Amino acid sequence: GAGVSQSPSNKVTEKGKDVELRCDPISGHTALYWYRQSLGQGLEFLIYFQGNSAPDKSGLPSDRFSAERTGGSVSTLTIQRTQQEDSAVYLCASSLEIAYSGNTIYFGEGSWLTVV
Amino acid sequence: SQQGEEDPQALSIQEGENATMNCSYKTSINNLQWYRQNSGRGLVHLILIRSNEREKHSGRLRVTLDTSKKSSSLLITASRAADTASYFCATVPLGNTGKLIFGQGTTLQVKP
Numbered sequence: 001g002a003g004v005s006q007s008p009s010n011k012v013t014e015k016g017k018d019v020e021l022r023c024d025p026i027s028g029h030t031a032l033y034w035y036r037q038s039l040g041q042g043l044e045f046l047i048y049f050q051g052n053s054a055p056d057k058s059g060l061p062s063d064r065f066s067a068e069r070t071g072g073s074v075s076t077l078t079i080q081r082t083q084q085e086d087s088a089v090y091l092c093a094s095s096l097e098i099a100y101s102g103n104t105i106y107f108g109e110g111s112w113l114t115v116v
Numbered sequence: 117s118q119q120g121e122e123d124p125q126a127l128s129i130q131e132g133e134n135a136t137m138n139c140s141y142k143t144s145i146n147n148l149q150w151y152r153q154n155s156g157r158g159l160v161h162l163i164l165i166r167s168n169e170r171e172k173h174s175g176r177l178r179v180t181l182d183t184s185k186k187s188s189s190l191l192i193t194a195s196r197a198a199d200t201a202s203y204f205c206a207t208v209p210l211g212n213t214g215k216l217i218f219g220q221g222t223t224l225q226v227k228p
Contacts, residue, residue: 031214033214033216035216035218041220042204042218042219042220042221043159043204043206043216043218044218045215045216045217045218048214048215050214056213056214056215058215059215089157091158091159093159098213098214099146099147099208099213099214099215099216100146100147100208100211100213100214102146102147102164102166104161104164105149105161105216106161107151107158107159107160107161108158109157109158110157110158
């Protein structure tokens with residue numbers, strides 16, 4: 001597809017279960033980002049990947065959160081032992097080069113996670 | 117913590133009026149970007165302004181940047197009902213980074 005694709009679009013899970021959220025960036029984009037947005041709030045940075053460099057994980061809120069990017073393309077954000085405070089929209093984005101370069105960053109539609 | 121602070125938090129205007137949203141930030145930046153979000157889902161990039169630029173235009177959008185005051189403004193001229201959305205500023209801190217720091221956003225309602 002032409003844009004950033006995320007799946008699932010919506011996920012309801014029970015507290016304590018693990019969830020995986022997937023992101024397909026735009027083909028050829030070397031930078032990939034994950035953000036979280038709680039209801040009515042701004043976006044909170046989680047992690048970004050740039051090419052083969054070590055990812056910047058400084059925004060991950062706890063060790064229950066992890067992300068990987070295989071083959072420089074698809075990324076998976078994993079949340080282990082989910083808690084109710086993890087309920088949010090998880091947004092993925094990609095760009096040709098990383099943000100400081102000034103390239104346009106394209107966002108996906110997000111994965112809405114509800115932990116019950 | 118969020119770098120950007122936006123004001124107003126909410127803005128309601130009539131179609132045809134201009135809408136101005138402001139953003140302040142705390143640290144030196146590489147560039148500042150404005151985004152639009154409809155219905156709490158995906159964001160759409162509107163415009164980027166680099167730290168060495170003072171003003172940029174794109175269609176009905178005008179963005180200004182004052183690095184001495186660490187602030188930016190987004191002006192939407194001749195607003196339309198379809199401009200109703202949330203608008204966010206995001207800064208890229210100085211340095212070789214991919215991190216975007218978002219403000220809390222301004223919710224704009226344009227009444228027909």
